[in-house]
Amino acid sequence: MxxxxxxxxxxxxxxxxxxxxxxxxxxxxxxxxxxxxxxxxxxxxxxxxxxxxxxxxxxxxxxxxxxxxxxxxxxxxxxxxxxxxxxxGTFPFNREVKIFMRGQRLYEHLIGEKNSILQLREEHGVAYQCSFPGCQLIDWLLQNGEAESRRRGLELCRALQEHGIIQHVAKKHDFFDSGLLYKFYVNFRRRRRLSELLNEGDQDDDQGVVVSTQEDNHPDSPFVLHKGRPREGNGAFQSVESSKDLKQVASGRRGSLNSLQLVSAGFPPFVQLSTTSVVIGDALGWGFVVRGMAPCYVQAVDPGSPAAAAGIKARQFVCQVNGQCVLYLDYRTVTRLVMTGTRTVVLEVMEPLE
Missing domain, CATH: 1.10.10.10 (Winged helix-like DNA-binding domain superfamily/Winged helix DNA-binding domain)
Incomplete structure (x- = not known):
């Protein structure tokens, strides 16, 4: 964006x-x-x-x-x-986009001020550039008409934190109206080269692509679905390559499906129909990579990520996202469902037979 x-x-x-x-x-x-x-x-x-x-x-x-x-x-x-x-005026202004644009406007205003609250500060013996105490940001919001009360200001700041725009400097605390230090974790002024949008992991192939996003491909961005593409010999991800048992759906009806119907529709056989996991994203995203056209499957999981903590594993097929069936949807649509929702994603996944 x-x-x-x-x-x-x-x-x-x-x-x-x-x-x-x-x-x-x-x-x-x-x-x-x-x-x-x-x-x-x-x-x-x-x-x-x-x-x-x-x-x-x-x-x-x-x-x-x-x-x-x-x-x-x-x-x-x-x-x-x-x-x-x-x-x-046809841009889809959902809640996440509105919060993102609000954060961008506040960032531009703050960084352009002569005596900005974004300064070099220290917390627990560590210095942080362009940081600010939470209480000072709320004071600034009130003084500049961005919030009508401290409660509203706190709600706005927590929404910005929920969407990864601001974070505690050490990522240890939620946002509080206190002296704890916070900073912006999205550099809105960084010049984005358009070639960044067409990185290697975003190119189509016969089996699918690694999910990436439009907002910011920087590895520290809270808007990327994954921390980076897994490489050969790199143990940062538990990953699998595409295989012959990942078939594209040619036919079959929507709705509630049992295992026999899924197999007859072109899906690979599954150990169980589904397992539901709740993944709460952090400042770096959710920590998993999706590939495939239909059905999509989990290609890689960062062992230390929210996805891993929720029990998401490589090779699982994505069945539902926040209650919506996605078995017949391609990776772009599944990505949008994840990215345009809240930081909490409810995934229903299915495992193939070995």
């Missing part, structure tokens, strides 16, 4: 986004796909036009841009008109 917003502002400055007329109709605040691809290549944001197309498709898939008539869900290197959803 940050990378998309930075691109939108640059395109407005460069006059690539403007009102355009097509077939006797005027479309406000739009751009031509072919012109944007030219711009991306000339500004060295991407190495070639094919990569530019992949990047724009990525932005479409994450609801950052869309065709002006919403008739084309696949981007083309052609003279077709597209728009940023933020320019026409």
């Amino acid at each position: 940050i990378a998309g917003e930075q691109l939108r502002l640059r395109l407005h400055d460069g006059k690539l986004i403007k009102d355009r007329r097509y077939h006797l109709r005027t479309y406000p605040n739009c751009f031509v796909a072919q012109e944007l691809i030219d711009w991306l290549v000339s500004h060295k944001e991407v190495p070639d036009r094919a990569t530019a197309v992949c990047l724009l498709q990525h932005l479409i898939d994450h609801d950052i841009i869309h065709h002006v008539c919403d008739k084309r869900t696949v981007i083309k290197d052609a003279k077709l008109l597209y728009r940023f959803r933020k320019d026409d």
Whole structure:
């Protein structure tokens, strides 16, 4: 989302986004796909036009841009008109996005002040850059009209912490109206290169992809679903590779399914129908990697993550997310269900027979 917003502002400055007329109709605040691809290549944001197309498709898939008539869900290197959803008011402002944007606005205001409360401070003998006591942040919110009472200010700060935007400097405490030190854990001003959105772990293959997100691919970001892609010889994750028993669903009906129906529909055989786990995300995310198109499965689990603590294991198939059946959904849809919900995710998983 940050990378998309930075691109939108640059395109407005460069006059690539403007009102355009097509077939006797005027479309406000739009751009031509072919012109944007030219711009991306000339500004060295991407190495070639094919990569530019992949990047724009990525932005479409994450609801950052869309065709002006919403008739084309696949981007083309052609003279077709597209728009940023933020320019026409169709951006999906769910609660997490609203909190994220509120945090970004507060961060910009605080860091731009001459005598900002973001300063070098010390707690338990350790110095922390750009930190602030919790009580001072609430004072600032009241003074600047961002909260109508200390209780409202505390609720806002706890919502920011819940979504990983601010954290205790040592990540040991919840947010309190006290002298404990906190800091922003999302650097909203870091210039996001668009190529970051198309990292190796986000490329499609025959079996699926490693889940990544649009907001911030920095390893310390609270908005990434995983801490990093597992590498050969790296014991940081318990992982599995895709295998022949991970089949794509070709047919079968939705609804309550028993094991026989699942197998007949193209799913691999399971040890049990399902196991429910509650995963409470921390500042680094949930700690698991999802692959596959349908059904999705857990490709890797960080041993020290909330997912591991909740009992999620590699090779389990994802059956439900927060009560919604996802057996027939691809990885992008499953990712959105996780990322747009609360930090607490209820997963129902199934295990294949060995």
